[in-house]
Amino acid sequence: MRYRYVLSETWSGLRRNLTMTLAVIVTMWVSLALFGSGLLAYQQVELMKGRWYDQVEISVFLCGTVSPASETCSGGTDVTDAQRETIEATLRGNPEVAEVYHETKEEAYEQFRKAYEDSPVLDTLTVDQMQESFRVKLVDPEQYMGVVGQVAGLPGVEAVQDLREYLDPLFSWMNLIQVGTITASGLLLLAAALQIGNTIRLTAFARRREIGIMRLVGASNVYIMLPFLLEAIISAALGIALACVTLASGVYFIIMQKAQVSLKAFEWIGWSEAGLAMVGVAIVGLLLAIIPTLITTRKYLRV
Structure with missing residues (x-):
């Protein structure tokens, strides 16, 4: 009831x-x-x-024949072997760096051809116009400024690009x-x-x-x-x-x-x-x- x-x-x-x-x-x-x-x-x-963020890599682009003259690049010339070795040693010696991968001009050109396979710009660049780079994987993607600051001013480095700038x-x-x-x-x-x-x-x-x-x-x-x-x-x-x-x-x-x-x-x-x-x-x-x-x-x- x-x-x-x-x-x-x-x-x-x-x-x-x-x-x-x-x-x-x-x-x-x-x-x-x-x-x-x-x-x-x-x-x-x-x-x-x-x-x-787990896949964020820092790309350290080295001086090449297409690089303009600057404090770290002489302009129109490739990075020297000594400069490349110094840059790589600096990256590998940083405790915030987990992995370092060197990408040659040839490898960069292959990546370019894959990315623009069906594009009219495919044949506009040659291997010599590509840039060498170091692809850097970080231990903690949140801590990237120290690595960027350490290599940005080294001789032979044209630019340091971090995906987090855009993310x-x-x-x-x-x-x-x-x-x-x-x-x-x-x-x-x-x-x-x-x-x-x-x-x-x-x-x-x-x-x-x-x-x-x-x-x-x-x-x-x-x-x-x-x-x-x-x-x-x-x-x-x-x-x-x-x-x-x-x-x-x-x-x-x-x-x-x-x-x-x-x-x-x-x-x-x-x-x-x-x-x-x-x-x-x-x-x-x-x-x-x-x-x-x-x-x-x-x-x-x-x-």
């Missing part, structure tokens, strides 16, 4: 406050979808960092987008919490006579609060379900059907990352429903 009463009161509350309930569901849907998108963006950035700005923008998404979703989550609290307050006010009678007959606080709590949980569950469907659709249609097909060089998030984001969305959504309800009922159910 008691369970039947709780369920009937819950249904009655949802029906009487249909407009407010729909507003709560939509707000929860949008805010949780944005929150989940922020979690997916965070995982995507970390995934790309983990793969790209760091990209990740900075991605992190900014991630923070913006989380901030926007946080504001919407706050709005959803306030809406839930306001809905429960109006419902409690409309049932103040019934609550007073239940108090007189000895009903417990849990029994009185249960219909309100179920209303909030049902609204949250619908919002969570819609948000999860939105995230799953985004991962499938945007990531798997578009990004993974057109940008195969990148590593993209998949269902495992989407599952983690959905779990986070479900936890936050339930807390968002339960906590405001408990706070509001404790305050407004004192008759």
